[in-house]
Amino acid sequence: MQLRIENSIIHQFYSHDDKVGLRLAPEALPEDEQLHELLEELTQVYTNKPAKGYASFLTESDEGDSGPFPEQLKQWHGGQLQFVDFSQQAAKLLLEQLQNYNMLEAGFLLVTRYQHLSTDYLLVAFLPVKEGVSINPDLAVNKSSQLDINKVQLAARIDLTEWETNQDSERYISFIKGRVGRKVSDFFLDFLGCTERLNSKSQTQTLIEAVTEYGKESDLEPQQRQSLNAVAYEYCDQQWKQGEDVSVKDLSQHFEQAQPQELSFEDFSRDYAKQREAELPEEFPADKSTLRKLVKFQGQGGGVSVGFDHTQLGERIKYDVATDTLTIHGTPPNLRDQLRRYFGIDS
Template identity: 45%
Template sequence: MSIQVETAIIHAIVSQGEGQLVCRMRPQPLNDSQALTTTLEELHRIYTAKPGKGYGYFGIPEGESDPEVEANTAFKEALREYRQGNLGFVDFSRQAGELLQSELSKYDFATGGFLLLSSYNHTANDYLFVALLSAKPSLTVSDDMELHQNDHLDLSNLQLAARINLTEWDADADSRKYISFVKGRAGRKVADFFLDFMGCAEGINVKAQNKSLMVAVEDCVAESELDKQERQQVRDNLFSYASEQVDKGESLKLPELSEQLAEAGLDDFYAFTNNGDYALEDEFDGDKSTLRQLKKFSGSGAGVSVSFDAIHLGERVIYNPHQDTLMIKGIPPNLKDQLERRLKGSD
């Protein structure tokens, strides 16, 4: 999973009394070194493995009804100038640093950080990686066995980061997914300001795409003549394909997925999705947490947690929607032992 680093730079956004933020600019790119390559490869790995990323584009959110809202195009225009060779990388990065400083200054909570920008190539695509990194204190032991405290970049806690697929942007400016970004828990953006300074609007909801995919699979299975075991094999094939794509850092491709499902006996899935009202993109990222529902049912509430493999529904686990009950046949031995000991203690 090596990357070819073209160039990279770091600027520091720091607080200077009374909450005023200033951007300390580095005058030249970072030195080309093994340390730089190792750091960027690690950031690439961490970012790629981040689950539930959002996808967007340069513009304003779709459905924005306020006529006064205009797209923030400063970052886009500077990046375009850099891509066309009219602006050097350092000058582009300085404009980006000033834009981020200006955006951060609108918020009382802003504390700054280190703005990292890197242009690199991976799997025949050019990318611009943008991240606001924080420093984390750590202890080291010197040669004379004294403890010393140092600050280091906290790469593992990557929360404010985005990656622009420059190749896709150049090829299809109307795409709604050439920018990916880290999203917070429950699908919320970690910080709107980070996308605002780039003028990025969310275009594709990955979780919604994955949920629509599951609905489409279940609808297609329901219209097929597959038996229960074959239907579950279809679901297993979908989950296996999606997991492999996620682990490789690649997106799901509906034509490829359709071929995988055909091996399990579900024909023409791609045509089925195109003819239905599923609004599926031909290509989007997989979300394991969503797709795991294909293989396992789970839920919790009011002090009760239940989880079981989907293959057991209708056999070992019987659901009665009218009585709102689940009946479990063949209780797991460890649970059965706990229940019997509790019953004996109640005698």
């Protein structure tokens, strides 16, 4: 990944006596190999996060107060505010949010402006730390704190190029939607003064439902419908990996090549979404975790968790609708070994 770093700085947040404190860096970081490695690892982790939200800054028509961050960004971007001053103001604003939400988070705030593929980005990320041990040159064991990049949950990336050229856009800000609940997302959105505009998870779910119904309406056999789902998954997954939007028109063309039908998927999906009052834009970023439903059945509850590929239904796995019973022929080796040991059967 070729990144050109323009500005970068790190501020520290620490907790002491049930309070959170802030240590401001007085100057930007020098551009060196270590900084590039950190940013490349962070952007890779950010890109690979399966669930992201898409937002834009609050406007006068929105409810709520946008706070000072958008104005500070304008001043810095317009040359009225130095990068270090801008980042320090952002850190102080984050400190207020941490105090308001009573979150005693220790870590580091990284603010970086960089360019990738002719696009200008501002990445704002809260880097958590983890305790570990290291061996010093004297071969003694030392306790140390290290950045835990893989556990980053508070991060947002502002597409400065799109923000500058198309402020009516509703998705020039992307952010991580963590698994710990909406509170974290709300907290970080409040800090940035923006609101979520585009729900990629919901739109991806609508697309999956449309694909399923399209197969039924086209009177396709189960195997043909599975093939259609596989085509959809392969295309959408590839778009996700490349950081590109899913295009309903392009997907329709893929279907036309794989399973030609009288009614195109593009026309069908438009009517499907309208009838169900669901949102399905012509182009949108896919949600990685939701996409798996195209090729895999999975669910859990009552102490049971089950998951299997669509292609196994009717083959190794049978489902009896009348009795709501799944019959599995041939268990996975690791599960089989556990069961045999449990019943005292020699493997």
